[in-house]
Amino acid sequence: MNIGIAAKASGISAKMIRYYEQIGLIPAADRTASGYRDYSDTDVHTLCFIRRARDLGFSVSEIEELLSLWRDRDRQSGDVKRIALQHIEELRSRIAEMEGMMTTLATLADACAGDQRPDCPILGDLAQPGGRNSPAPTKTPPPRSSPSV
Amino acid sequence: MNIGIAAKASGISAKMIRYYEQIGLIPAADRTASGYRDYSDTDVHTLCFIRRARDLGFSVSEIEELLSLWRDRDRQSGDVKRIALQHIEELRSRIAEMEGMMTTLATLADACAGDQRPDCPILGDLAQPGGRNSPAPTKTPPPRSSPSV
DNA sequence: TATAATGGTTCCAACGATGGGAAGGTCAAG
DNA sequence: CTTGACCTTCCCATCGTTGGAACCATTATA
Incomplete structure (x- = not known):
């Protein structure tokens, strides 16, 4: 076809x-x-x-591995599971990261009137001098010297 | 400097x-x-x-907008908030998508022994003819309306 | 002062996965 | 035979970021 x-x-x-x-x-x-x-x-x-x-x-590249395992009759399901678990961890980590962003943003947006006045906590947070140390209202402890991911 | x-x-x-x-x-x-x-x-x-x-x-491009609002003393905080809320929605949607993947994968991984035997529910799921939401690949596939994105 | 070690400059390419489009060949129906 | 749908290859764009090469500027040291 x-x-x-x-x-x-x-x-x-x-x-x-x-x-x-x-x-x-x-x-x-x-x-x-x-x-x-x-x-x-x-x-x-x-x-x-x-x-x-x-x-x-x-x-x-993961699909490449999965395909080769799929075609291998002597595969060990442990190999497949390892790839899957690894990917789950990757997803979990990315989700956690995005949830952190979302929480922070939601807090800021909540504090923002969102009207025609110029005062804005969102911009206020972004503009904090030394943004590296700006307190993100998440449950994670204070940021380390190296930025996460 | x-x-x-x-x-x-x-x-x-x-x-x-x-x-x-x-x-x-x-x-x-x-x-x-x-x-x-x-x-x-x-x-x-x-x-x-x-x-x-x-x-x-x-x-x-969002940062571009935020910067221009930041520099604009006559900005309306509503404009900033709109961008933030929009981004929050974007994050929420991406998180939901990844959580869906994670749930499915976790279920499959849970059902997989993960030992040296070749039987593997994970590969079994991936190899399902047509997958979960695709038409059956028969010789005469029924005309399908546009599948999900 | 000569030289080596940083650190700046520009330009080009790559990543991952996908889409768009141009220029041209092929197939099937009318 | 024409038309339109489909195929081919090739190049470009996305998005944010990194890497490297080739070359110039500054600084520190022998």
Whole structure:
């Protein structure tokens, strides 16, 4: 089948399928006599695997590992689980970071009248001299010398 | 003061300071006779403002707006608050998305033995023909209305 | 003073994942 | 045979940040 059909069937755009081939995430597709890429149901199955992994936030390199484990009949589920747990930790960390931002911002926005007057606690916080030490009203202890992430 | 000093004082790398100047986020710095950028305490203050906003996850274009409001004595705090609330919504949405991924992954990882056996619910889920929200990749896939983004 | 070690300058490229578009070839229906 | 949809490759843009190369300026030391 043509790349457009495979794209619709897998939920991955044709652009991205070509890109994945280019970076070696998937092997080069067969070609028809006229040079069109030709995909089998198996190929589409692989693409769906990739899309699902992508939807779960895995990076291309992680997907590469997962694909290789998927194809390996002698894999150890521990290897898969390790990748998953690692990714969960990554997500947890990014979520925590964003929640910190959100909490701080929500506090500031709450203190801001939001009318036509110029006084604004949000700008006041941003403009604090030595922003490095500006107290973020989060539950995390005072910032260290090195900025987080 | 030189860019390196300003970088340390503000917590923004010299590279980024030049970049911010290049894209017009900050005005071109004064130059010494030998061509070195020369920063004042006021400039550093602005850079700290930018860093603080960046730490809160604001994009460059949002920071641009915030800076211009900061410099405008006749600003309306409502404008600032609007930007903040909008950003909070953005954060909330991204957090929700990642939490969805995390929940799914945690469930799968929990069901995975994680030992040397090859059976793995994580791979099992990823390999589901069609995944959770995609059409079944049969030979005659039913015409599907546009799938979720 | 000569020299080495910082530290500044510009320019170019890369990352990750994706989209846009141009120029041109191919296929199927009318 | 024409038309329109689809395919091909190639290049560019995104966003924020980092890295490096090649070169110039300043400063510290032998």
